[in-house]
Amino acid sequence: MELNKDQLLLIYTNMVRLRKIDVHMYKCLNERTIVMWHSLQGQEAVEAGAFSFLRKDDITAISHRGHGLGPVLCKNADLKGLFAESYGKATGQTLGMTGWHVCDPENGFLGYCGLLGLCFSLSIGWGLAAKKNNTGQVVMCTFGDGTTGRGTFQESMNMASLWKLPIVYLCANNGMGVFMPIEDAYPKADIADMGAAFDIPSVVVDGQDPIAVHEAVQTAVERGRSGQGPTLIEAKTCRFLDHGTNLPMIRHATFIPKEETESMIQNRDPIKLFREELTKRKVLNAAEIKRIDDMAYAEVKELHKYASESPLPDPKILEEFLYTERGAIR
Numbered sequence: 269m270e271l272n273k274d275q276l277l278l279i280y281t282n283m284v285r286l287r288k289i290d291v292h293m294y295k296c297l298n299e300r301t302i303v304m305w306h307s308l309q310g311q312e313a314v315e316a317g318a319f320s321f322l323r324k325d326d327i328t329a330i331s332h333r334g335h336g337l338g339p340v341l342c343k344n345a346d347l348k349g350l351f352a353e354s355y356g357k358a359t360g361q362t363l364g365m366t367g368w369h370v371c372d373p374e375n376g377f378l379g380y381c382g383l384l385g386l387c388f389s390l391s392i393g394w395g396l397a398a399k400k401n402n403t404g405q406v407v408m409c410t411f412g413d414g415t416t417g418r419g420t421f422q423e424s425m426n427m428a429s430l431w432k433l434p435i436v437y438l439c440a441n442n443g444m445g446v447f448m449p450i451e452d453a454y455p456k457a458d459i460a461d462m463g464a465a466f467d468i469p470s471v472v473v474d475g476q477d478p479i480a481v482h483e484a485v486q487t488a489v490e491r492g493r494s495g496q497g498p499t500l501i502e503a504k505t506c507r508f509l510d511h512g513t514n515l516p517m518i519r520h521a522t523f524i525p526k527e528e529t530e531s532m533i534q535n536r537d538p539i540k541l542f543r544e545e546l547t548k549r550k551v552l553n554a555a556e557i558k559r560i561d562d563m564a565y566a567e568v569k570e571l572h573k574y575a576s577e578s579p580l581p582d583p584k585i586l587e588e589f590l591y592t593e594r595g596a597i598r
Contacts, residue, residue, distance in 0.1 A: 317481030385418030414445030434492030475505030
């Protein structure tokens, strides 16, 4: 179904909000206000296109990139808690103990683990529960191209296909792992080709086009909800900044030329491309663009204030959540 004006504006607004927050978080990382951040700049169309119209209770196995910012923001979930957790504050979603993990069951975030590839195993359990309980939920399993090298990826797809689980495998392929380009880690042009081995429908979309991502995801979601099983979506996208935590921008052991990154930003910025498209369609105008920008800046300011003024965790919290009186882990 074609998106109406309000829906198009929602996607664009979410993309702008994601960019403004990510820029702020990257600045905080450089200033050591937070200890870790994996920037999603360049991938906003994947996040907004995929998550802006999901059900509140649809489950998300979040990717490390953006630390869950995309699905949390697009599902109107607990952004204050996400911010506070990144700042290491007691008002964070996991009480400031993890630095950036998301846990918000009411909105479909059932926890997170820092081990890349575990998202596949968790998604099988969540998808099986959704099917057996007949909840109509789908599981959005999101990951990057580098994570597809884990054996759990193939194992998960095999089980999901056999059991016809309602899982949408969404790979944001930005062409790079930490330092290794995907063409040096995978022999074919499209990761989506892996789906055929497990009889899983797959599709490749332009990850800089949020409408293309939205259409692919909604088709996969409908397939999952109707009991037909999983779908694999590969969104070809870009990573504008380093992998994370201020690692250098290198390919293998060679620095990536600045001109290459600047050209990518100039020609493949999803916000710029979508803004131009919506302006042509007369969905956006200069006043609306400014209003959305101003709103996003104000939101960042408010979130920063909340997280900055929140208290630090009480060290005794470790005793309550991790240890018994005898010192054994619960």
